[in-house]
Amino acid sequence: MNRFIRYIQRYKGWFGGAAAICLLVGLYTGLLVSPPDYYQGEVVRIMYVHVPLAHTSLLAYSILFGGSIWFLWKRDPLVDNMCQAASSITALFTGLALVTGSIWAKPTWNTWWTWDPRLVSFAVLLLILAGYMMLRRLVDDPDKQGIYAAVLAIVGGVDLPIIKFSVEWWRTLHQPMSISTRGISISDDLLLPLTFMSLGCWLLFAYMLMVRTQMLYLIELLQAKKGRLLSQTHFSQSAQ
Amino acid sequence: MTGFYARWGMVGALGLLLVFLTYQDYQTRLSTIPLSGIMSGNTPKEPIRIQGMVKSGTLAGKVEQGEATFEFTEGTVTIPVEYHGPPPENLRELKVMVLKGRWDAEAYVFKAQDTALVNNYGYVAAAYGVSCLTIVLMLFAMSQRVMVLFKEIKESKLYEPEVDSLAKKQ
Amino acid sequence: MPFLKTIQWVVWKDLVCELRSRETISSMLFFALIVILVFSFSFSMDQDAARQLIAGIIWVAFAFTGIIGLGKSFSSELQNDCLEALQVSPIPKGAVYLGKVLANFLFILSVEILLFPLFILFFNLDVVAELGLLLLVFFLATLGLSSVGTLFSALTVQIRAREVMLPVLLLPLAVPVMIAAVEATRGILNGDPYSFYSQWIQLLVVFDIIFTVVSFWLFELILDS
Numbered sequence: 001m002n003r004f005i006r007y008i009q010r011y012k013g014w015f016g017g018a019a020a021i022c023l024l025v026g027l028y029t030g031l032l033v034s035p036p037d038y039y040q041g042e043v044v045r046i047m048y049v050h051v052p053l054a055h056t057s058l059l060a061y062s063i064l065f066g067g068s069i070w071f072l073w074k075r076d077p078l079v080d081n082m083c084q085a086a087s088s089i090t091a092l093f094t095g096l097a098l099v100t101g102s103i104w105a106k107p108t109w110n111t112w113w114t115w116d117p118r119l120v121s122f123a124v125l126l127l128i129l130a131g132y133m134m135l136r137r138l139v140d141d142p143d144k145q146g147i148y149a150a151v152l153a154i155v156g157g158v159d160l161p162i163i164k165f166s167v168e169w170w171r172t173l174h175q176p177m178s179i180s181t182r183g184i185s186i187s188d189d190l191l192l193p194l195t196f197m198s199l200g201c202w203l204l205f206a207y208m209l210m211v212r213t214q215m216l217y218l219i220e221l222l223q224a225k226k227g228r229l230l231s232q233t234h235f236s237q238s239a240q
Numbered sequence: 241m242t243g244f245y246a247r248w249g250m251v252g253a254l255g256l257l258l259v260f261l262t263y264q265d266y267q268t269r270l271s272t273i274p275l276s277g278i279m280s281g282n283t284p285k286e287p288i289r290i291q292g293m294v295k296s297g298t299l300a301g302k303v304e305q306g307e308a309t310f311e312f313t314e315g316t317v318t319i320p321v322e323y324h325g326p327p328p329e330n331l332r333e334l335k336v337m338v339l340k341g342r343w344d345a346e347a348y349v350f351k352a353q354d355t356a357l358v359n360n361y362g363y364v365a366a367a368y369g370v371s372c373l374t375i376v377l378m379l380f381a382m383s384q385r386v387m388v389l390f391k392e393i394k395e396s397k398l399y400e401p402e403v404d405s406l407a408k409k410q
Numbered sequence: 411m412p413f414l415k416t417i418q419w420v421v422w423k424d425l426v427c428e429l430r431s432r433e434t435i436s437s438m439l440f441f442a443l444i445v446i447l448v449f450s451f452s453f454s455m456d457q458d459a460a461r462q463l464i465a466g467i468i469w470v471a472f473a474f475t476g477i478i479g480l481g482k483s484f485s486s487e488l489q490n491d492c493l494e495a496l497q498v499s500p501i502p503k504g505a506v507y508l509g510k511v512l513a514n515f516l517f518i519l520s521v522e523i524l525l526f527p528l529f530i531l532f533f534n535l536d537v538v539a540e541l542g543l544l545l546l547v548f549f550l551a552t553l554g555l556s557s558v559g560t561l562f563s564a565l566t567v568q569i570r571a572r573e574v575m576l577p578v579l580l581l582p583l584a585v586p587v588m589i590a591a592v593e594a595t596r597g598i599l600n601g602d603p604y605s606f607y608s609q610w611i612q613l614l615v616v617f618d619i620i621f622t623v624v625s626f627w628l629f630e631l632i633l634d635s
Contacts, residue, residue, distance in 0.1 A: 024258075031262060031368075036356075043360060046367040053371065072631060092378055100367040107363050127582040134578065138569045148565050151628045152579060155558065158624050159583050166586035166613055170593065204375070211382045218389035225393070 004078060005217055008210045015207040022200030026052075030193030043107045048193045050100040052201040054122070057093035060086055060205055061125065065157035068150035078217060080146035083153065084136060085212035089205060091129040098122050117168040124163050128156040142220075244387045248380060255376070266361065275317040278343045278350070287353065288343070290314075293336045303331055312339065312350065325353040416501045420509025421516075427486065428517065434482045438475045438521045445471040446525075446532060460533040465596035468529055469588055473555065473581070475525075476518045480559035481576050483514050484567035493567070497633055507560065507629035511622070514556040514563075522548050535599065544598050550614035551591035557618060558583055561625040564632050590614045 030048035064086040071079040101119060102112050113119070132152050139145040272291040292314035301308035301323075308323040308331065321339065323331070330337065341352035428434055449467045453459070487493040496506055526548075529535070562580050566572040581588075590610040597607030 027258075027368075031364075032265060041360070043363055045364045049368055049371050089378075092374065096371045096374060099370055103363050103367045103370075107360055124582050124585055131575075131579045131582065135569070135575065138571055138575060140570075144568065147631055148569070151561070151565060151632060154628065155561070155583060155621075155624060158620060159586070162586045162613075162617060162620070166589045169609060169613075170589045208375075208379060208382070211379070211386055215382050215386045215389065218386060218393065222389060222393055225396075 002078060002217065005214055008214050012207060012210040012214075015203055015210065019200050019203035019207050022196050022203060026193050026196030026200050030197060034189045034193055043104065044190075046100055046104040047190070048197050050097060050104055051194060052197040053093050053097040053100060054118075055198055056201040056205050057090055057097055057122075057125070059202060060090040060093055060209075061129075061157065061160070063209070064090055064153050068153040068157075071146060071150050072154075075146075077142075077146070077220070078213070080150075081216040081220070082209065082213045083146070083150065084216055085209055087129055087132050087136075087149070087153070089208050089212060091126065091133065093201075093205070094122055094126045094129060098126060115171060117164070117171045120167045120171075121160070121164045124167075125156075125160065128152075128159075132156070241387065241391065244384070248383070251376075255372075272338055275312070275314040275319060278319075287340050289338050289340050289356065290350070291336070291338045294331065294333050296333050299331075299333050303328065319350050320348070321350045321352050323352045323355075325355075328355045331355055413502055413505050416505035417509040417512065420506055421512050424483070424510070424513035425516070433486075434479050434517055435521060437482075438479050438517070439524065441478055442471050442475040442521065442525050443528070445474060446528065450532060455533065457534050460535065461599060462596075464529065464533055464535060465592045465599060467533075468526075468595060469551075469592045471525070472518070472522055472552075473584070473588060474577075475521055476552070476555050476559065477577050477580065479517045479521070480514055480556065480563045480580070481566075481573060483510060483560065484563045485572065488567065503630040503633045504626050506633065507564075507626055510564075511553075511556050511560045511625075514560055515553055518556060519548060519552045522552065539601065540598050543604070544595065547591060547594045547598065547611065547614070550611065550618055551587050554587040554614060554617045554621060555584060557622045557625055558587075561629055561632070564629060586613060586617055590617070 026048065030045055034045070034048075036042045036044060064083055067079055067083040067086060070076070071083060098119070101122070105114060105116075105119075106112050132149060135152055136145055136149050139148055272289045275290055275292055278288065278290065290312070292312045295311040295313045295318060298311040299308060300310065304327055306323070306325055306327040308328075310321055310323070310333075311318050312321045313319075321341075323339075338356040339350065339352040340354040340356060341350055343350050446467075449471070453463060455463065484493065487496065523545075526544075559576075559580055562576055562583075566575045566579065569575060590613045594607045594610040594614070597610075
């Protein structure tokens with residue numbers, strides 16, 4: 001078994017535990033200790049889960065981007081597994097950031113969806129990730145699958161900043177950014193849960209990435225070994 | 241295998257306990273009592289929270305200095321309120337808000353000490369619930385799959401390194 | 411074979427194929443005509459409303475016609491294993507990419523230039539004063555669409571469900587091109603001063619440069635695999 005997979009099996013628990021502790025502290029301070037916002041009231045607590053999720057999904061996409069370049073350079077199948085794992089987890093975090101953002105928008109802006117630049121950029125990111133995962137399913141040859149997916153991830157990663165800028169310009173052109181500021185100045189009360197939740201989300205992402213990479217690697221390993229076993233029995237039978 | 245499910249069972253139980261504790265804390269600290277409830281007389285001595293609307297044309301007193309009297313209404317029930325506390329910035333007529341204070345049954349007046357915004361915890365609970373549930377479900381599915389795969393590889397004795405099998409043959 | 415010569419041969423090959431079969435351009439033209447018809451049924455427009463909506467309609471029609479052309483660009487190579495011939499032939503793969511981009515660019519741009527008078531006719535628009543700038547926008551946006559589109563056309567041609575996957579992968583990535591093209595076209599059709607939409611033209615130039623370079627490098631990996 002791959003050396004790296006054994007390292008993951010040995011050390012992933014630390015990441016999971018650290019993530020759990022950070023998230024528990026973050027949830028406690030965010031839900032119970034920190035005061036409600038003056039304008040938004042209790043709804044401001046959605047920020048403590050929404051903002052870390054959004055940050056983490058961007059971090060996760062940059063890891064997918066870097067991993068894709070690495071894969072195209074070294075062609076390490078384990079890195080391909082990591083990219084595939086990162087893509088589904090990034091999609092999960094992006095989707096959750098969109099959903100929590102939508103839930104936050106309802107009480108503050110009185111609408112479930114607004115063409116806010118950040119929301120639009122995240123929706124486009126989610127579409128790119130959905131395309132990535134569909135592409136993975138539609139290519140049977142594992143070598144081609146990794147290369148095609150990496151190409152898509154790299155083009156998407158180069159495109160994302162341009163999408164963000166263009167969408168931002170487009171929105172400022174059509175309506176003044178009256179609702180873009182969330183009406184919150186970040187004070188110490190808000191900073192404490194936000195820090196813990198962000199840290200917890202990053203650690204959680206690292207932990208999930210490890211588990212999922214392990215999962216994809218083990219699936220391939222089992223398939224490969226079963227295939228070899230089958231071919232071995234076939235060979236021995238035909239030899240007899 | 242049982243260890244895996246025991247661990248996840250503990251995580252689930254801990255999660256449920258935390259949700260329950262948070263809900264209780266919310267009930268004691270932040271839930272409001274209906275106006276008709278405080279009239280029945282069996283209200284506790286500690287400050288309570290009531291929600292309603294400031295009745296139009298009844299607000300009087302020096303609101304900027306934190307002294308005011310007004311009538312507070314919810315549905316068909318209306319009670320008089322004496323506000324005495326920090327200057328309330330969002331106290332005005334026809335405003336739906338939450339008051340913290342005590343009900344004085346003898347004087348038939350609600351002595352308010354502080355104001356608060358109407359809390360709508362539904363959105364917060366929805367946001368946290370959706371995120372936590374989805375992440376935990378995905379994590380559980382992944383971990384279970386890894387556990388099963390490890391077990392499968394072990395049981396079918398497929399994990400043996402190539403070198404060993406070669407050595408045996410020789 | 412030198413680099414420029416290869417580009418020239420690839421473009422020449424595609425143009426000759428097209429001149430003999432007239433498949434791509436005619437199907438793109440008919441599709442675009444149908445799109446125009448459908449739009450005119452769905453929005454009953456006077457001239458004011460038309461001026462507001464026309465930029466968006468033009469670019470929706472052009473993007474979908476472009477996707478038809480891009481999809482044909484590599485699926486036509488599947489006949490007689492021409493794609494494998496391209497893969498194994500000892501020519502720089504980057505040149506194949508640039509040749510394909512150029513050919514696609516020429517097809518889409520010619521369809522756009524043929525269609526634009528029809529838009530003016532059907533939607534009762536005033537004749538545009540700044541035709542040169544409008545052509546520049548068409549030029550830049552088509553180049554951006556075909557530079558990314560050629561890469562993904564080569565990628566999707568080798569997988570299952572390629573007709574669906576090309577728009578699914580291409581359109582989210584082409585969001586900046588669409589926004590910039592629509593905004594610049596609207597500005598030109600409204601007769602706004604140049605400074606109102608100059609940023610969109612700059613964005614198109616930046617997009618074209620970045621994605622031609624990035625796709626140029628990535629294309630080799632796709633064709634070699």
